[in-house]
Amino acid sequence: MRNEPEPGVLTWGVIIMITCLILYLFERVLWLVVPGLLVLVGYYCLQPLMQALVRAGLKHRTAGKVVTGLLFLVTVLGVTLLLYVAATRVAGWQATTAHYVQGGLDFLGKTQGVLAEKLPLMKRSALLRSTPMNLDAASDQFVDKYLGRLLLQLVHWLPSLLLVPYLMYFMLQDGNRLKKQVIRSVPNAFFEKTLLMFDRVDHSLQSYLVGLMKLTFLDTTCLGLGLWLLGISHPVLLGLMAAVLAWLPYVGSAAGGVLVTMVAATDYPKDPATIYGCVVLFICVRLLDDFVFLPMTVGRSLRFHPVLSVLMLFMGAAVAGPAGLLLVLPVMGVVAVITETLGQIITDQRLRARYRQARQLQRTMPEVG
Amino acid sequence: MLLGKQTERRQILEVMKSPFNFLRAAADDRRIENLKGLSLFKRLTARELRELDLLLHERSYQADEVIFDEGDTGLGLYIVVSGRVKIVSSHAALQRVTPECGPGDFFGELALFEESQRTARAVAGEPTQVLALFRTEFFSLLERDRGIGLKILFELSRTVVGRARKLLASQPHLPIV
Numbered sequence: 401m402r403n404e405p406e407p408g409v410l411t412w413g414v415i416i417m418i419t420c421l422i423l424y425l426f427e428r429v430l431w432l433v434v435p436g437l438l439v440l441v442g443y444y445c446l447q448p449l450m451q452a453l454v455r456a457g458l459k460h461r462t463a464g465k466v467v468t469g470l471l472f473l474v475t476v477l478g479v480t481l482l483l484y485v486a487a488t489r490v491a492g493w494q495a496t497t498a499h500y501v502q503g504g505l506d507f508l509g510k511t512q513g514v515l516a517e518k519l520p521l522m523k524r525s526a527l528l529r530s531t532p533m534n535l536d537a538a539s540d541q542f543v544d545k546y547l548g549r550l551l552l553q554l555v556h557w558l559p560s561l562l563l564v565p566y567l568m569y570f571m572l573q574d575g576n577r578l579k580k581q582v583i584r585s586v587p588n589a590f591f592e593k594t595l596l597m598f599d600r601v602d603h604s605l606q607s608y609l610v611g612l613m614k615l616t617f618l619d620t621t622c623l624g625l626g627l628w629l630l631g632i633s634h635p636v637l638l639g640l641m642a643a644v645l646a647w648l649p650y651v652g653s654a655a656g657g658v659l660v661t662m663v664a665a666t667d668y669p670k671d672p673a674t675i676y677g678c679v680v681l682f683i684c685v686r687l688l689d690d691f692v693f694l695p696m697t698v699g700r701s702l703r704f705h706p707v708l709s710v711l712m713l714f715m716g717a718a719v720a721g722p723a724g725l726l727l728v729l730p731v732m733g734v735v736a737v738i739t740e741t742l743g744q745i746i747t748d749q750r751l752r753a754r755y756r757q758a759r760q761l762q763r764t765m766p767e768v769g
Numbered sequence: 770m771l772l773g774k775q776t777e778r779r780q781i782l783e784v785m786k787s788p789f790n791f792l793r794a795a796a797d798d799r800r801i802e803n804l805k806g807l808s809l810f811k812r813l814t815a816r817e818l819r820e821l822d823l824l825l826h827e828r829s830y831q832a833d834e835v836i837f838d839e840g841d842t843g844l845g846l847y848i849v850v851s852g853r854v855k856i857v858s859s860h861a862a863l864q865r866v867t868p869e870c871g872p873g874d875f876f877g878e879l880a881l882f883e884e885s886q887r888t889a890r891a892v893a894g895e896p897t898q899v900l901a902l903f904r905t906e907f908f909s910l911l912e913r914d915r916g917i918g919l920k921i922l923f924e925l926s927r928t929v930v931g932r933a934r935k936l937l938a939s940q941p942h943l944p945i946v
Contacts, residue, residue: 454816457816460823584828589835592845592901595826595844595901750840750841757834761832761833
């Protein structure tokens with residue numbers, strides 16, 4: 401039960417403004433925001449294990465070291481295993497990828513042919529002229545246009561991603577102490593409200609992650625079921641991949657759509673009805689996801705009205721592009737909690753009077769040492 | 770004024786230094802021993818105290834500083850570590866039950882059960898150190914480890930029952946069952 405009044409229109413206006421400003425700044429230091437997010441996700445996922453170790457009798461710091469050590473070991477083993485599997489099966493993977501990309505390109509070619517036949521104006525379209533028609537041309541275009549940029553981005557991101565295990569170690573080991581130290585620095589008058597704020601921020605972030613997991617499950621189920629009914633190979637895997645890509649709203653959805661269409665076009669090259677069926681299914685699930693599932697799971701977890709969630713997604717995209725889409729809801733969740741609490745402190749005359757009294761007492765107190 | 774500023778500066782320096790303090794393995798064991806000495810936690814083992822310690826917040830109050838006020842929304846319980854806390858209530862009967870809390874005593878316990886308004890004002894009678902246990906953190910502990918919660922709730926209930934008896938005894942027209 402909450403006794404505090406719900407935030408008014410002015411508070412919501414401030415929340416939206418601050419959210420947009422933070423998204424704008426985050427977009428500028430994305431190399432730092434992404435590792436921070438990964439650390440946060442890792443922290444919440446590993447916290448139950450930490451608590452279990454403390455319950456088993458380990459000291460908190462020792463438990464932090466053990467969990468980080470385990471994480472490091474699992475990462476090293478995972479990467480080694482991945483490299484081993486990649487080395488032994490790289491040829492097979494390459495062939496499979498080439499097979500599906502070619503299937504997608506063939507479908508694209510056929511669609512373009514039909515379009516050009518029905519709409520002669522389309523023949524002059526730059527889109528039709530620039531689309532590669534075979535795998536070699538597509539590879540050449542990719543190497544020419546994107547590979548260099550992709551490698552540069554990788555070099556740019558690698559050092560910041562190396563920060564993740566380092567930050568995770570300190571977060572697990574000292575996160576709780578750091579939180580307590582920050583709370584300790586707050587004046588006594590605002591102590592309880594600050595505790596409440598930290599608790600709500602914590603709850604918001606956890607709710608966001610839980611909401612995201614629910615969303616992934618719903619997406620995977622709907623897509624997997626639809627693809628299975630259409631007879632597409634590996635429906636659950638495809639559904640899961642598209643659902644994970646959809647963590648990045650709209651942009652990730654488009655990538656998932658291309659993936660599903662490529663597989664459908666390769667599985668049924670001579671059956672356009674099935675391919676278009678997949679496209680329609682995908683669009684329906686995406687619409688459901690963006691306008692129903694996302695506001696009902698993530699939005700509701702953060703106590704936002706579905707309409708506000710959808711509007712903020714558009715605003716996030718306008719301010720900070722794909723990063724804004726991904727970050728807008730959790731950032732607004734945290735900003736809402738902090739703004740609400742600060743609003744309560746500022747408007748609570750008793751708290752401010754108590755703070756002034758404490759300062760007065762401090763001034764009149766005889767200096768020790 | 771100048772002295773006040775110096776104190777403030779020293780406190781800021783302490784806060785700035787404090788994040789680095791945890792890099793040293795602090796005197797955790799001594800803290801656990803101190804916690805064991807508090808009546809509310811006397812039934813807890815060292816392992817349980819270590820888990821509980823993560824949730825406790827230390828606060829220091831000057832003489833005459835208000836800890837919480839009557840009518841505030843109660844968010845947690847306070848345990849006196851050192852010093853003295855005066856409890857002042859507009860309800861005469863309540864005032865008689867716990868007029869003062871000393872080291873080991875706790876107050877504000879009703880806030881641990883429900884988010885209701887405080888029925889009394891708590892003021893530090895002298896420079897006082899307290900430990901605060903926040904309700905939602907205590908609930909999360911209850912969910913994780915019912916054993917710890919049960920032991921704390923048992924001790925808490927004993928004190929609350931004692932205070933209720935005292936309250937009823939001060940109201941002769943009400944029978945004590």
